[in-house]
Amino acid sequence: MGGTNQASAGGDSRDSSYWEVDADGAWAAYQPGGGRPWDLRGAAHLYRRAAFGANRGELQQALADGPQAAVTRLVRSPGEMAEFQRAFDQYDRAAESSGSDDGPRAWWLRRMIETPHPLQEKMTLFWHSHFGISRARVTTGRLMVRLIHVLRGQSLGHYGEMLAAVLREPALFLGLSADANRKALPNDRVARQLLAQYGPGPEAFDEGDVCETARALTGWFVLRDELRFVEREHDTGVKRILGQSGPWTSEDALRIVLQHPATALNIVRRVYRWLISETGEPETRWIEPLAASFRKDYDIGRLVETMLRSNCFFSPQAYRQRVKSPVELALSLIRPLEGNVPTLGLGGVLAELGQNLFRPPTVKGWLGGRHWLNPVAMMERVQLAMALLTPGGAYGAGLDPLAVVPRHDVADPAAGAQFLLNVLLGGDVPEEVRERLCRRATESDAAELPGRLRELAQDIVTLPEFQLA
Amino acid sequence: MSLTRRQWLKLTVGTPALLALTPAVPPILSRAAWAADATRDRSDHVLVILQLSGGNDGLNTVVPYADDDYGRHRSTLRLAERELHKIDAALGFHQEFAAVSQLYQEGHASIVQGVGYPDGSRDHDVALRDWHTARVGELACQTGWVGRAIDVAAQSPTPTVPGVFVGPIAMPFALQAEQQVVPAIRSLDAGQMAGLQPLRRRAQRGGDLTGPSAGLDGTSVADGNPLLDFAHHCLRAAYVGGERLEAVLRRADGVSDYPPLQLASHLAVIAQLIRAQLGIRIFFAELGGGGIGGFDNHANQRDNHAALLRQMSQSMAAFVGDLQRAGMLDRVVVMTFSEFGRTLIENGRRGTDHGDAAPLFLFGGRLRGGLVGSHPRLDRLVQDAPESHTDFRRVYATVLDRWLGLDSVSVLGGRYEPLELFA
Numbered sequence: 001m002g003g004t005n006q007a008s009a010g011g012d013s014r015d016s017s018y019w020e021v022d023a024d025g026a027w028a029a030y031q032p033g034g035g036r037p038w039d040l041r042g043a044a045h046l047y048r049r050a051a052f053g054a055n056r057g058e059l060q061q062a063l064a065d066g067p068q069a070a071v072t073r074l075v076r077s078p079g080e081m082a083e084f085q086r087a088f089d090q091y092d093r094a095a096e097s098s099g100s101d102d103g104p105r106a107w108w109l110r111r112m113i114e115t116p117h118p119l120q121e122k123m124t125l126f127w128h129s130h131f132g133i134s135r136a137r138v139t140t141g142r143l144m145v146r147l148i149h150v151l152r153g154q155s156l157g158h159y160g161e162m163l164a165a166v167l168r169e170p171a172l173f174l175g176l177s178a179d180a181n182r183k184a185l186p187n188d189r190v191a192r193q194l195l196a197q198y199g200p201g202p203e204a205f206d207e208g209d210v211c212e213t214a215r216a217l218t219g220w221f222v223l224r225d226e227l228r229f230v231e232r233e234h235d236t237g238v239k240r241i242l243g244q245s246g247p248w249t250s251e252d253a254l255r256i257v258l259q260h261p262a263t264a265l266n267i268v269r270r271v272y273r274w275l276i277s278e279t280g281e282p283e284t285r286w287i288e289p290l291a292a293s294f295r296k297d298y299d300i301g302r303l304v305e306t307m308l309r310s311n312c313f314f315s316p317q318a319y320r321q322r323v324k325s326p327v328e329l330a331l332s333l334i335r336p337l338e339g340n341v342p343t344l345g346l347g348g349v350l351a352e353l354g355q356n357l358f359r360p361p362t363v364k365g366w367l368g369g370r371h372w373l374n375p376v377a378m379m380e381r382v383q384l385a386m387a388l389l390t391p392g393g394a395y396g397a398g399l400d401p402l403a404v405v406p407r408h409d410v411a412d413p414a415a416g417a418q419f420l421l422n423v424l425l426g427g428d429v430p431e432e433v434r435e436r437l438c439r440r441a442t443e444s445d446a447a448e449l450p451g452r453l454r455e456l457a458q459d460i461v462t463l464p465e466f467q468l469a
Numbered sequence: 470m471s472l473t474r475r476q477w478l479k480l481t482v483g484t485p486a487l488l489a490l491t492p493a494v495p496p497i498l499s500r501a502a503w504a505a506d507a508t509r510d511r512s513d514h515v516l517v518i519l520q521l522s523g524g525n526d527g528l529n530t531v532v533p534y535a536d537d538d539y540g541r542h543r544s545t546l547r548l549a550e551r552e553l554h555k556i557d558a559a560l561g562f563h564q565e566f567a568a569v570s571q572l573y574q575e576g577h578a579s580i581v582q583g584v585g586y587p588d589g590s591r592d593h594d595v596a597l598r599d600w601h602t603a604r605v606g607e608l609a610c611q612t613g614w615v616g617r618a619i620d621v622a623a624q625s626p627t628p629t630v631p632g633v634f635v636g637p638i639a640m641p642f643a644l645q646a647e648q649q650v651v652p653a654i655r656s657l658d659a660g661q662m663a664g665l666q667p668l669r670r671r672a673q674r675g676g677d678l679t680g681p682s683a684g685l686d687g688t689s690v691a692d693g694n695p696l697l698d699f700a701h702h703c704l705r706a707a708y709v710g711g712e713r714l715e716a717v718l719r720r721a722d723g724v725s726d727y728p729p730l731q732l733a734s735h736l737a738v739i740a741q742l743i744r745a746q747l748g749i750r751i752f753f754a755e756l757g758g759g760g761i762g763g764f765d766n767h768a769n770q771r772d773n774h775a776a777l778l779r780q781m782s783q784s785m786a787a788f789v790g791d792l793q794r795a796g797m798l799d800r801v802v803v804m805t806f807s808e809f810g811r812t813l814i815e816n817g818r819r820g821t822d823h824g825d826a827a828p829l830f831l832f833g834g835r836l837r838g839g840l841v842g843s844h845p846r847l848d849r850l851v852q853d854a855p856e857s858h859t860d861f862r863r864v865y866a867t868v869l870d871r872w873l874g875l876d877s878v879s880v881l882g883g884r885y886e887p888l889e890l891f892a
Binding site for chain 2: 176279320322323352353361363367370371373375378379380381440455458461462467
């Protein structure tokens with residue numbers, strides 16, 4: 001990459017060598033060839049979804065490896081992960097004691113910037129939104145950080161185990177205002193969330209199921225930040241949940257939820273929206289093959305891997321069919337430009353853009369899609385990108401485009417421009433836009449080049465394409 | 470069958486560019502286009518909500534001076550009849566409400582009396598939560614009533630910013646939306662507008678901004694990807710809105726007429742944002758929160774309360790005057806609220822405790838004016854405070870349905886009898 005010959009990778013998504021997929025072949029592994037070439041667009045797309053964007057080295061590696069090996073690289077946990085996580089878990093413990101969630105928020109962003117296994121953080125963020133628990137109701141910050149640790153540990157693990165682990169977290173009960181589940185006064189909030197969001201989804205149950213599930217959950221209390229089971233407050237009677245009757249406990253309720261056929265479909269639907277497309281609800285027929293497989297053992301890693309390897313993932317059905325969340329927007333500048341910026345203030349700015357880590361707006365999590373965008377939010381998104389690209393501003397040294405342009409491209413302004421288009425947009429912009437941006441860069445003489453490249457990076461982030469994942 | 474956005478655009482106006490950016494097109498055209506979407510055309514009406522944090526003492530704001538019970542129970546905080554700005558033979562405004570009194574005389578202010586809710590909480594957090602969610606007692610309620618109104622108002626094919634918070638404190642829960650990102654604007658200084666620079670550069674370099682399907686830099690909008698289209702429209706709206714706002718800020722019309730008070734500066738920002746025609750329908754501002762000096766005066770209330778009322782009165786008069794001179798007052802209604810009123814009976818520390826009923830103020834150019842409802846009775850106290858008789862959600866429903874043209878039932882989750890507020 002780097003030379004103007006990369007221009008052939010451009011053009012917008014609609015012409016193109018990308019192809020239509022049908023339901024039958026959608027989840028088969030994508031094999032390049034013929035009218036379906038493996039190019040920079042695909043590599044950048046993969047890294048936007050399965051990571052937080054790619055730097056030059058990662059893109060080159062992916063291009064050389066081919067799509068399947070590139071996916072393998074992203075889904076496998078690198079050997080050094082345990083050490084990395086141990087260090088960051090310790091930082092979290094230091095930060096959580098401060099009482100404010102600014103510290104943990106900053107450390108999570110730092111973890112996303114530095115992690116050698118970005119897919120894990122990407123999925124942790126997904127599960128954070130999925131579970132919809134906000135620090136606003138979790139009185140002790142430590143419990144919130146612990147919940148995120150549980151999600152991270154299972155982010156590519158087993159959904160059943162994750163759900164069981166979350167149901168043992170006091171943060172869940174506090175976050176749903178359900179810290180007391182008395183026999184005489186069952187609290188239906190955990191039950192409702194379990195059925196509507198974590199389980200089979202809103203279509204699959206009625207109010208009777210909610211009441212009966214709430215009875216199964218009686219006896220659980222949050223006392224001094226610990227989740228305790230108080231035997232005498234548990235309703236031992238027979239309950240009927242999703243068609244099954246018995247003297248159910250919370251473990252039984254969980255088992256019944258996982259046995260319900262709609263649960264896998266609901267989760268697959270949500271992961272589809274996260275990894276593939278926000279522009280339309282997939283038909284059941286389309287995702288049922290994935291759900292059928294997921295239902296067997298709730299293996300999240302396999303589900304995610306199947307999606308990422310698929311024809312569907314590398315088709316127009318997925319390409320640029322998501323809006324970058326604020327976190328993704330910031331990271332999609334920071335990681336490709338190989339920078340590291342102070343994250344304390346960044347966390348606050350991302351909160352103003354609508355994504356306050358540890359505080360999803362409602363128990364439904366962040367709805368995303370076009371909800372992220374409005375004219376004022378767009379102005380603020382551009383401002384954030386500007387600030388990140390400005391040295392000596394709110395982000396210290398900021399991100400320096402010049403630092404990552406390969407040495408031989410620096411001498412050639414057009415190549416430098418193309419390089420930035422490649423790392424920030426996978427080289428995929430309309431031809432006239434590319435020409436204008438490159439022309440602008442070539443008008444400058446060598447002395448002006450650093451400023452010009454910075455300006456060019458600013459121009460790139462104002463392209464609508466940059467707002468899409 | 471639901472139409473896609475693009476089909477809708479073509480059906481209604483023929484050219485996608487017209488709705489690509491509401492603020493960019495002549496108001497008449499954009500309103501005509503809107504009419505196809507909204508059943509009622511109130512699309513240029515603006516609501517400004519002002520939160521008086523801490524529980525305003527309504528009894529010393531709209532003073533029942535002629536009621537013996539008032540004088541009897543307010544031994545140290547009693548305001549003398551001669552100092553008040555008389556409303557009628559029974560009521561008068563606090564002496565620091567001179568400017569509000571003037572607005573009232575001109576018909577630009579209404580007082581909804583005795584507002585609260587049944588079994589209203591006297592705990593700040595709980596009561597404020599109830600006023601914010603408008604779902605009384607629903608602890609698990611996830612969204613605020615303004616946030617829900619914003620979500621409803623945002624259901625349009627064009628990118629819009631239905632509501633913003635303007636203030637220095639954390640965003641009040643009332644603005645919590647399920648879907649929309651609600652911006653918080655602290656000030657309008659150069660730093661806030663820095664994002665305009667690269668947008669302008671792109672626009673200037675590309676030249677054409679007005680062509681039918683022009684992007685920001687004259688490129689055509691990519692067909693077939695609705696998200697890309699939407700991002701494109703948002704960028705254009707950000708650019709055009711930003712330019713317009715910057716022009717407004719440069720002209721600084723009316724700015725010098727505001728007193729140097731925090732609330733006044735926030736109302737000045739709101740006036741600028743209205744001037745810039747960004748399509749913002751709901752503004753939320755605040756007075757008294759964020760530490761010392763709020764309305765929660767349990768001790769030595771007199772001077773602190775007077776200072777707050779003075780700030781509110783002066784600021785509001787400046788705002789109304791500014792809007793009036795700009796010919797915009799008929800489009801704007803201000804509604805105040807506070808989480809509760811205070812006790813009639815003093816607490817022995819020259820202060821008052823948390824109560825129930827309180828007056829709610831409206832300001833604007835299209836009000837009926839005058840008093841709405843009766844003053845709460847002082848001879849029938851509950852825990853030392855007069856009882857409310859008008860549910861605050863009736864006021865919410867009225868401004869939603871009859872001012873903003875947003876369906877109050879879907880926002881409030883129930884039907885509340887409207888009040889006669891607007892002319």
